[in-house]
Structures are given as C-alpha cells and as structure tokens.
Amino acid sequence: MAEFDWSSIPGAWPFLWAGMQTTLEITVLAVAAGIVWGTLLAIMRMSDIRLLSWFAASYVNLFRSIPLVMVLLWFFLIVPALLESLFSTPRTSDTRLSSALVAFALFEAAYYAEIIRAGIQSVSRGQSAAALALGMSQSQTMRLVILPQAVSNMVPLLLTQGIILFQDTSLVYVSSLADFFGAAYKVGDRDGRLVELLLFAGAVYFAICFSASMLVKHFQKRAGS
Amino acid sequence: MGYHWNWGIFLAQVPSGGTSYLGWMLSGLMTTLALSLSAWIIALVIGSAMGVLRTVPNRWLSGIGALYVELFRNIPLLVQLFIWYFVLPELLPERLGNAYKEINPLLQQFTAAMICLGLFTGARVCEQVRSGIDSLPRGQRLAGLALGLSGPQTYRYVLLPMAFRIIVPPLTSEFLNIFKNSAVASTIGLLELAAQGRQLVDYTAQPYESFIAVTLTFMLLNALIMSLMHRLEARVRVPGQGGHHG
Numbered sequence: 010m011a012e013f014d015w016s017s018i019p020g021a022w023p024f025l026w027a028g029m030q031t032t033l034e035i036t037v038l039a040v041a042a043g044i045v046w047g048t049l050l051a052i053m054r055m056s057d058i059r060l061l062s063w064f065a066a067s068y069v070n071l072f073r074s075i076p077l078v079m080v081l082l083w084f085f086l087i088v089p090a091l092l093e094s095l096f097s098t099p100r101t102s103d104t105r106l107s108s109a110l111v112a113f114a115l116f117e118a119a120y121y122a123e124i125i126r127a128g129i130q131s132v133s134r135g136q137s138a139a140a141l142a143l144g145m146s147q148s149q150t151m152r153l154v155i156l157p158q159a160v161s162n163m164v165p166l167l168l169t170q171g172i173i174l175f176q177d178t179s180l181v182y183v184s185s186l187a188d189f190f191g192a193a194y195k196v197g198d199r200d201g202r203l204v205e206l207l208l209f210a211g212a213v214y215f216a217i218c219f220s221a222s223m224l225v226k227h228f229q230k231r232a233g234s
Numbered sequence: 235m236g237y238h239w240n241w242g243i244f245l246a247q248v249p250s251g252g253t254s255y256l257g258w259m260l261s262g263l264m265t266t267l268a269l270s271l272s273a274w275i276i277a278l279v280i281g282s283a284m285g286v287l288r289t290v291p292n293r294w295l296s297g298i299g300a301l302y303v304e305l306f307r308n309i310p311l312l313v314q315l316f317i318w319y320f321v322l323p324e325l326l327p328e329r330l331g332n333a334y335k336e337i338n339p340l341l342q343q344f345t346a347a348m349i350c351l352g353l354f355t356g357a358r359v360c361e362q363v364r365s366g367i368d369s370l371p372r373g374q375r376l377a378g379l380a381l382g383l384s385g386p387q388t389y390r391y392v393l394l395p396m397a398f399r400i401i402v403p404p405l406t407s408e409f410l411n412i413f414k415n416s417a418v419a420s421t422i423g424l425l426e427l428a429a430q431g432r433q434l435v436d437y438t439a440q441p442y443e444s445f446i447a448v449t450l451t452f453m454l455l456n457a458l459i460m461s462l463m464h465r466l467e468a469r470v471r472v473p474g475q476g477g478h479h480g
Contacts, residue, residue, distance in 0.1 A: 074456035075449055076417035079428050087441055176310035204324045211313045218308035
C-alpha cells in the first residue's frame with residue numbers, strides 16, 4: 010500500500026476554494042432559476058388550457074427520461090455551436106459556465122416542477138373552493154391562498170433536491186470546467202497525488218452534504234410535518 | 235443554417251472497419267444495459283440486506299445500515315466512481331493492486347462502474363426497503379413472533395413479502411435512475427451509450443444526428459422500462475393498499 014502524502018492540498022487551497030465558489034455559484038443560481046421555472050411549469054401542468062398542460066407534461070417527461078450527463082453534453086458541445094450558426098455570433102471566449110448554468114436550471118426545473126405540483130395538490134380542495142367563493146380570481150387564489158400553504162409542505166423536499174443538485178454539479182467535469190471537484194482532480198493530476206485529492210474531495214462533499222441534510226431533517230421536525 | 239443533415243451516416247463503416255457507426259451505438263447500448271442490470275442486482279441484494287438491518291431491534295446493526303446510507307448518499311456519484319476506479323487499486327495490498335491493474339482496462343472500467351453504481355443505488359434501495367418494513371403495522375411483527383417464528387423467520391415469511399410488494403413503485407423509479415446514472419461511467423472512459431454518442435461526434439462530424447439518436451435511445455429505454463414496470467406493479471399490488479393509477 011502506498012504512503013499518503015497530503016502536502017499538495019494546503020498550497021492548492023486558493024485554487025480549490027475558487028473551485029468551491031464555482032460549485033456554489035452554479036448550485037445557488039440553478040436552484041433559484043429552477044424553482045422559478047419549475048413553479049411556472051407546475052402551474053402550466055395543472056392549467057385547464059390543454060396546450061399549456063401538454064407542453065409542461067412533455068417538458069417534464071423529456072428531461073426526466075434522459076441522463077443529466079447527456080443534457081450537459083448537449084449544452085457544452087452542441088448548443089453553443091448551434092447558437093453561433095443560427096445568429097452568426099462570433100465565437101465568444103468561454104461559454105462553459107453559462108452553458109452549465111442553463112443546463113442545470115432547465116434540467117432541475119423538471120424535478121422542481123414535480124415537487125411543487127405535489128406540494129400544491131397537497132393543499133385541500135376546500136381551500137381553493139373557499140377562496141373562489143370569496144370572489145378571488147384564479148391567480149389571486151393561487152398566490153394568496155394555495156402557494157403560501159403549499160410552500161411549507163415542499164420546503165424540505167426542495168432543500169433535499171438542492172443538496173442533490175450540489176452533488177450533481179460535479180458532473181461539469183465533462184466540460185473540464187474547474188468546479189470544486191474539477192479543481193481537486195486537476196491538482197491531484199498535476200502533483201501525481203490523485204488518490205489523496207479524490208479522497209479529500211469525497212470527504213469535503215460528505216461533510217457539507219451530511220450537515221446540510223441533518224439541518225433539513227431538524228427543520229422538518231420543528232415544522233412538525 | 236448551412237448544416238448538412240446526413241442520417242445515412244449510421245450505416246457508414248467506421249475507420250477501423252468491421253462495423254458501422256450503428257454498430258458502435260448498439261454496442262454502447264449493450265454496455266449500458268449490461269452495466270445497469272448487473273449494478274441493479276448488487277443494489278437489490280445490498281440494499282435489501284442493509285434495509286433489513288436498519289429495522290432490526292439492535293442499535294449496532296441498525297447503525298451499520300445508517301452509516302452505509304449516509305456515506306453513499308452524501309458523496310456525489312462521480313466522486314464515488316473516481317474513488318472506485320483510481321483510488322481503490324492503490325489502497326489494495328500491492329500484489330492484488332498490481333494484478334488488478336494488469337487486467338483488461340475495459341473490464342477494470344466495467345467492474346469499477348458496476349460496483350460503484352450498485353452500492354450507490356443500494357443506499358437508495360435500502361431506504362425504500364426500510365420504509366416498506368416500517369409502513370407495516372407493528373402487529374405483523376408481533377404476530378409472527380407470537381406464533382413462535384424466530385426473528386429471521388418473521389422477516390422471511392411475514393414482513394419482507396409484504397414490504398417488497400408495497401415498495402415496487404418507488405423501486406421502479408430507482409430502476410429507471412440506474413440506467414440514467416450509468417451514463418456517468420462515460421467519464422472514466424467506459425464506452426456506454428453516452429460515450430459512443432460523443433465518439434460519433436468526433437468521428438463523423440455529424441453532431442446533431444449522433445446526439446439526437448443517443449438521446450432518443452435513452453428516452454425509448456426509459457419508456458420501455460416504465461411500461462414493463464407498470465405491468466409488474468399491477469400484478470404485485472396488494473389489494474386495497476395504495477391503489478393509485480389503474
């Protein structure tokens with residue numbers, strides 16, 4: 010068994026930290042965009058307008074039936090070239106970060122939409138009937154009565170999905186973008202210390218995700234759901 | 235847009251000869267299927283064993299189950315894969331490690347991906363098995379024990395047959411996930427479906443056809459498995475319990 014040598018980690022700290030910032034940036038922006046787009050998709054899916062509900066259902070089913078790796082490859086390899094040829098824009102410097110953001114936001118929205126739809130449907134029907142009977146419009150009912158109650162039901166699931174997204178951001182490795190995992194891999198590869206760096210990356214992800222999921226559980230217990 | 239569509243490319247011979255690009259895609263599909271199914275067997279065996287451990291009235295045993303789940307759920311799949319592929323051979327005793335490095339690289343990639351995907355999914359199966367057992371009324375376990383069955387017999391004849399029937403729907407979604415997650419194995423160079431799609435882009439300069447074909451294959455696979463599993467769900471559903479969608 011080889012000896013461990015952790016000495017390349019302290020020196021690479023700034024690079025690893027920059028990678029972690031990229032990871033967090035992708036996670037936070039994709040969660041935010043995913044929730045907004047996912048809410049719209051959920052509302053469309055429950056709409057009475059057939060075209061809207063059909064669109065939302067196909068969107069969700071499409072993204073849920075293909076691997077995330079495949080979606081990322083589309084957005085790294087195909088979409089930038091497609092946009093270039095469509096709008097004949099010049100080849101810009103580096104679109105990998107924005108490609109990653111868009112890919113994660115579009116992909117996660119499909120999963121968020123299902124969580125949000127389940128959350129909305131968990132609010133009893135009497136609530137919306139009562140709001141409509143009081144003379145509220147459809148959108149007022151949704152905004153003022155249904156969503157506030159649905160949100161508290163779905164917050165734990167949305168947070169758990171956020172933790173999954175945080176883990177999944179490591180897949181930007183396919184574009185060799187230096188997120189936290191990509192940075193750790195590059196340092197390990199450069200110094201011939203891949204074993205140590207991979208174990209270190211695993212430990213860091215574990216520490217973050219384990220504490221975050223404990224917090225979600227704690228929050229869930231206090232909310233009494 | 236000046237793109238030249240050419241769907242006939244799939245029938246063209248690959249540069250090394252002997253097969254067509256369609257042949258490459260089919261071999262990728264076969265690898266995806268073999269990897270996912272073998273990993274699924276590992277996931278079911280380990281997941282069920284750990285799921286049972288989590289419900290036994292012994293703190294140490296249920297602790298082992300909890301440790302397993304937390305460890306495999308809180309590390310990204312990609313990182314786990316790299317650890318199995320790059321780190322494990324280094325941690326093995328030297329002779330074993332060297333012997334491992336000498337076997338066919340393709341086999342190395344496949345085994346690493348299979349073990350990784352199996353244990354990763356096993357942690358999710360474990361949670362489903364546990365919640366299936368926990369959802370049974372306490373009286374079932376007590377009745378089994380009162381009839382003189384031993385602990386293991388109670389699990390074997392009373393709890394597990396019911397629990398497994400209840401958790402078929404959530405297991406379906408884990409089964410679908412394992413096929414999607416298998417695409418991560420392309421990162422260590424295993425030529426499964428997604429990796430073949432990438433290779434086709436490099437070789438044919440027909441990126442759209444390649445990616446559309448691979449994406450459609452994943453969608454078809456997903457739809458096929460879903461309809462098979464729905465049939466299974468209908469057959470094993472416990473009458474009067476959780477009778478959603480017809």
